[in-house]
Amino acid sequence: MIIGLHHVQITIPKGAEAEGKAFYCEVLGLSEIDKPDALKGRGGFWLSVGNQEVHVGTEDGFDRFATKAHLAYQVEDVGYWRERLESQGVELLEAVPIPGFVRFEFRDPFGNRVEMISVSTGVGDKNQV
Known part of the structure; x- marks a missing residue:
């Protein structure tokens, strides 16, 4: 029986970890978490998002621009994120x-599609940009 979602994985180009961390940790405010030692040599990084x-x-x-994936x-205030991301270009x-x-x-800086919902x-909601 499936009991939940443990994690999801996205990809960025090899060697783009610094740019990825700048976007995901600084712009989106997600926290980086440690990868197990056995996986550290593979590149990339892990993030905490709520309980996932x-x-x-x-x-x-x-x-990455060619996929709908x-x-x-899930956010509390879509308007806040709309303004924050627009202010970051x-x-x-x-x-x-x-x-x-x-x-x-x-799209993130690497072409991955992202949604805020x-x-x-x-009251005053806008479903579209």
Whole structure:
């Protein structure tokens, strides 16, 4: 029986860890966590997101802009994230409205698709950028 989600993995180009940490730790404010010693030589880094983990691995030869695969971060205030990311020069993308939620999408500096989503309060919510 599946009882939950332990972690998800995304990838960035080999050697881009510093840029990845700058975006994910500084811009998004996620906390880096230690990788097990046995995996440290593989590159990448791990992040804590609530009770889950995001494992950022490295691989070359993959067009991240060509996929719909993505992470959706559940947030309390989509408006805050919209403003924060725009102030960092991140291009926000229109998201198809989903009843009961407000959300938007963007691509990280490596092309990975990312979504910010929260439950709609129904007051002044904007489902689209």
